[in-house]
Amino acid sequence: IVAEEFVTAEDGSGVVHMSPAFGADDYAAGQRHELAFLQPVGARGEFPDDMPLVGGRFVKDADPLIIEELQRRGVLFKSQRFVHSYPHCWRCRTPLLYYARTSWFVRTTAFKDRMIAANAQVHWTPPEMGAGRFGEWLENNIDWAISRERYWGTPLPLWLCDADAAHTVPVQSYASLAEHAGRALPDDFDPHRPFIDDYHWPCRAAGCNGTMRRTPEVVDTWFDSGSMPFAQWHYPFENAERFAAQYPADFIAEGVDQTRGWFYSLLAIATGLGDELAGSREAGAGSRDSGTVGDRRAGASDRRTSSDAPASRPQSPYRSVVVNDLVLDANGHKMSKSRGNAVDPWAVIERHGADAVRLFLVASSKVWVPRRFDENAIREQAGKFLRTLKNVYSGIFAQYANFGWAPSAADPAVADRPLADRWILSRLTAVEAQVDAALTSYDATVAATALIQFVDDDVANWYVRTSRARFYDVADADNRAAFATLHEVLTVTCRLLAPLCPFVTDWMHRELTGETVHLARFVREPAQAHRDERLEVAMAAIRTLATLGRAAREQAGIKVRQPLARMVVVAPRVSEAELAPLMPLLATELNVKEVAFASSGDALVTLEGRPNFRTLGKKFGKATPEAAQQVAALPSDVLRRMANGEGVEVTAGGTTRALDAEDVELRRLSAGDLVVAEELGFFAAIDPAVTPALQGEGRARELVSRIQRLRKESGLEVSDRIVLAVRGGPEVGDVLDAHAEWIKSEVLATELVRETSLSGTYHATLAVDLDGIPADVAITKV
DSSP, X not given: OOOOTTOOSSSTTSOOOOOTTSOHHHHHHHHHTTOOOOOOSOTTSBXXXXXXXXXXXXXXXXXXXXXXHHHHHTOOOOOOOOOOOOOBOTTTOOBOOOOOOOEEEEOGXXXXXXXXXXXXXXXXXXXXXXXXXXXXXXXXXXXXXXXXXXXXXXXXXXXXXXXXXXXXXXXXXXXXXHHXXXXXXXXXXXXXXXXXXXXXXXXXXXXXXXXXXXXXXXXXXXXXHHTHHHHTTTTTTSOHHHHHHHOSEEEEEEEGGGGTTHHHHHHHHHHXXXXXXXXXXXXXXXXXXXXXXXXXXXXXXXXXXXXXXXXXXXOOSEEEEEEEOOEEOTTSOBOOTTTTOOOOHHHHHHHHOHHHHHHHXXXXXXXXXXXXXXXXXXXXXXXXXXXXXXXXXXXXXXXXXXXXXXXXXXSXXXXXXXXXXXXXXXXXXXXXXXXXXXXXXXXXXXXXXXXXXIXXXXXXXXXXXXXXXXXXXXXXXXXXXXXXXXXXXXXXXXXXXXXXXXXXXXXXXXXXXXXXGGGSOSXXXXXXXXXXXXXXXXXXXXXXXXXXXXXXXXXXXXXXXXXXXXXXXXXXXXXXXXXXXXXXXXXXXHTEXXXXXXXXXXXXXXXXXXXXXXXXXXXXXXXXXXXXXXXXXXXXXXXXXXXXXXXXXXXXXXXXXXXXXXXXXXXXXXXXXXXXXXXXXXXXXXXXXXXHHHHHHHHHHHHHHHHHHHHXXXXXXXXXXXXXXXXXXXXXXXHHHHHHHHHHHHHTEEEEEEOSOOOSOXXXXXXXXXXXXXXXXXXXXX
């Protein structure tokens, strides 16, 4: 019986049997305590044929026989089945054995500290992977068993004497092999098995008559992968300058399972070679750890060479690492062909497009976080965004630019363009800096999210929507400013999005500039970027007020097409001077005639307090009903002081207590005839009164909306002119009397005809309802 730290009394009895040939911990304990090393199982996991009772049986199949024999002898204390974790082959699902094999090792423990120091220089994404999972792997480093008992692979270049295995020769090159073998290698020399094993020679050790033959093992494939940085250039035999220019790598990216695979093999080999890689971009950063390869161990035998690592600064073969976690199935399980839950990526790409799939995987969550795969989400998120981007280009820019706009000196300078243009260009500069910083730190999710929000919220849902009328012509400076602005926004957006969506961005960038996006400058020169942060703050306030104004309209049950006389707004922390130039935009967006400022919302709303009996009960006990009455009776000005953080007290049952925010639910009620919406200190109050004149204008807007829809459904081009015919009663006539010219200009009608019946031949006709007033319209293409 021996004591070991890997056995505890927390699970089971605290006493376990030991099998040094069938477990790493057991083997190490056997070495420490000089226990016998016995290997009673063959390489196929079967007992020897001549072994009594269980001879020739697979070890798991022998369990019942052994239990039966113990019972027969009367030495069995208890037999019971337990459900526990056990390793199985990932392909055939048969149980596996931990099995001690004779192997060749790289003594990585000799330069473990240097690997840890090199890892400390690496920028890991996420950081906890480098300090945690990978860092702990290095801290607990054991020597690397690099040999594999397989046929195909890179042959282990070690020749051993068949008379004395201590006589070992490492062969470092083709030239070295030819020299040892005493014959030239043919031009078509193949360094793999079986050809490499034809090369042998007499042992040259003094007094030895043996023959040097290659050890039969091949090299761990991760050794090949870890040699990639220099092996790809055939360095050090050639391409020294190219290697020096490209080593170390700026970054690598792989799955989380590579912490013990490629990430480790790259670092271990580079650190072990040290100064042998001195031709790199950081020459002299490493040092040669000699004598670390060639250690072979089997059971209790252990032959190794010694090594003393020089104390110079170590170098990692990569500067940054991006760790990707797994894409799981819809139930959160790891995808596997054997389980039948794997998703065919080519089929998904065929249905949604490569760009949409790429963007979905990057934007939906951090790539180092496990993600459940939901194909519907591709369509809802990435697919919807790409359609929006394409519609902004094809449906707005390309369609109307065909009227004759192209970039030229006639386009107004940015400083001379309307505020809306300067605002979206300022936002573009901000997003450009945000995306560049995110990708520089290898956070593609932040970059993708910023671009999606910019295109959806700023470009499509605000700038293009509020500026649409400016794209219907190309003649004057305002039109040219709009086209030049949207052209720059789309071009820069394509460049920022190209690493994530390389195909659609390249197509669009070629359409915009005639050049591929992948050779364009990623970010603009500082002189080309324009930023006005105060304008961005002011526009954000306008957009907040617009949202509140629409909410107030909804409360009042009034559609946005119905003009209103006035609204009153409050915007904290933004001066009236900054907001005033943007007020026409707000008035147009909310379809109101006049927008007035107020310094605070006090005159727009009154406050009403509702007591929270649960929290008041903790303060007033039996006097809670009286305290609740006191709270309900608090006047609006006292409640407003409380909302601003001032202390308020109430007395009940002879006890005076200070009220906390949770004690009172504040309700805001509109004061007067205005309908008010409020959020975080912003107020938008509309006058809901609709005069006959405003009602007529609203009907005119409704009529225009229906005609525009009829044009689209009839297949007319946006530039097509029409003759418009309208039939209706006196109220429809009143609308036409007041707004005929405006209606004609909006729908591109060269003529507006009032008909008593629509019996002629028209391109399309439609019956409409104008706020309860019936009418018929007809259009004919001119």
